[in-house]
Amino acid sequence: MFTIAIIGRPNVGKSTLFNRLVGKKLALVDDRPGVTRDRREGEAKLGDLVFKIIDTAGLEEGDSASLPGRMRAQTEMAIELADAIFFVFDSRIGLTPDDRFFANLVRRADKPLILIANKAEGRAGQAGAIEGYDLGLGEPVPLSAEHGDGFAELYAALREALPEETELPAERGESEARLVLGEDEDGSELDITKPLRIAIIGRPNAGKSTLLNRILGQDRLLTGPEPGLTRDTIGIDFEWRNRKIKMFDTAGLRRRARIEDKLEKLAGADALRAAKFAEVVVLLLDATIPFENQDLTLADLVEREGRALVIGLNKWDLIEAKGSKLSELREAASKLLPQVKGAPVVPVSGATGEGVEKLMEAIVRVHEIWNKRISTARLNRWLAGALEQSPPPAVSGRRIKIRYMTQLRARPPYFILFGNQLDALPTSYERFLVNGLRQAFDLPGVPIRMSKKTSENPYGHRKSRQR
Structure with a gap:
């Protein structure tokens, strides 16, 4: 399966295009620029083509240590992973200095590129699409991700850009066609197992993204001291001890009464949806201020939804007298959460990696218990x-x-x-x-x-x- 990265400055409609291609409203969409911060992956369909699509943060200039700079680093990583690039600009506004600056960035990547003139509905959009020729990235494809126009032209452009990867099963020959349908060459079915679905939830700044980066062994997710960095729920596939895992990083959850911003409400709803569809939920607490009322509310939600629960005590590297503190917190969990009595309480540190293996072992163990049958x-x-x-x-x-x-x-x-x-x-x-x-x-x-x-x-x- 080939991979496409959607690139462009903020608010040109990248997430709307991503949602249209995956057939679901996975990425948060808002009129404000800069909604997407992490890169999000999904399985896209365009006609008879199936491929991986990566939604990225809007490209902005900034120092590498700043938030825009760290967001750009995530986008550059997506470009590196991709087989081809969708470079998107807003045809209603026309080309901007930022479009021209970042066109040079993707040109240096030296990968097949399709220039997309999004929001091309109406006369203004059609006129603006013509400006795309000035970027020197080839013929622009006029498109309306919101209304679903222009996707036949995008399909043709994608097949032209990646002729070998987009070759249809009938064009490959009978043997390869069987592989696409899920069979080995000898006719036996492939052994495909479903990944274990895990959601990490918790209050803002509990360290969810940092911990997941540590589990993955790479800076896959945007992290930093700024509260509320994560907005979209990001699902990441990986393997742990030969076990397929799909782990979801989510936005920090605060009490509803404290939330006034529309975007934070959308991000919170997205996080709760991830918890409802997971098999195991890791409730990540800040070990320096554990078991706040919001933590208990989230644990109660997990129990009501019938999910298996693991409690992670993050920032354990900041705790002194670790032995007595752990005993104290496990006893507190038993008293405060009788509805999930015995839920594993695992001290971890996203910063140092302490306890990560024990956390994963606890997740797999509680998943086995969740599936247990007794005669x-x-x-x-x-x-x-x-x-x-x-x-x-x-x-x-x-x-x-x-x-x-x-x-x-x-x-x-x-x-x-x-x-x-x-x-x-x-x-x-x-x-x-x-x-x-x-x-x-x-x-x-x-x-x-x-x-x-x-x-x-x-x-x-x-x-x-x-x-």
Whole structure:
């Protein structure tokens, strides 16, 4: 699969084009310039072509240590990774000095390039598109990413720019066509496993991007002292110990009452959506100020959504008396988060790399627990002992009777109780059973769901006939 990087100055419509090509609103879009800061990757489709597309930050001049300079470094890395470049300018405004400056940057990359005159709808856009010839980057492709116009011309330009990479299966021959369809040359299916989906969430400046860069072993994500650097939720594919992983970096989440900026609201909604669709969520806390109210709210959200939870204590390199502090924080987690009792609490440092391997091990372990299934026979042997130890209470002189239980599904573990008068079973007794299941079958850190079903009396019809 070949890779295309979308390059251009701020607010020319790069993210709108990215969303159009991937067929989803993955990248945040706003009228303000500079919304995109990190580079975002997705699988794009254009006609019968499938390729990787990279959305990048708007190119701006600035010192390498400044925020614009660090953003530009991310864009330059995207150019290096790409097989070809979409260079986008705003045809309604026409060429600007910045367009001309950065045209020289992409020209030096010496890669196939397609010049896109975006926002070309209407007379003003069509006239501005003609200015693109002045850049010396070839014939501009008039396009409207917002309205979906001009994509047939873009398809033709892409096939011309990358003739070998865009060759269709029928043009390659029968053997290669089978590979595209997911088969080896001998006709057997390829072994394709789904990656483990992990979302990292937390308050602003908890160090999420720094930690993910440390896990990846490269400066993949934009970091710095400025709060709220991350806006888009960025999904990154990699392998850890031969295991496919897709990890999502998200924007820092504050209390809704404190958020007034529209862009921050969009970024927050994007982060929460990532948490809902993940399998494991890493709640990253600042170890110097852990368990703020917002941290507890986020942990509660993870439990309600049924995701597996790992608590990361970041900036551990700043903590003194580490042993006693860790014991203290683990005890606090147990008291403050009883709904996910036993969730792994792992000290880490994105700055030094301390604890990163243990964090990944905890993620994989809690994912296995989240998928765990327990046989009905084992469950009912345990249930018999639990009922003998602490029978259910009586209701109106009649004792509640639990006959048996079974596991309906995993992801997270979901159990059903069968018996009589279960509608009257107190919440405290349900909690007793859940805690017992968690301890007996080693289910720490995952939500446990339990429902009740009152059994029909199989001999009830005999009694009615006798009457």
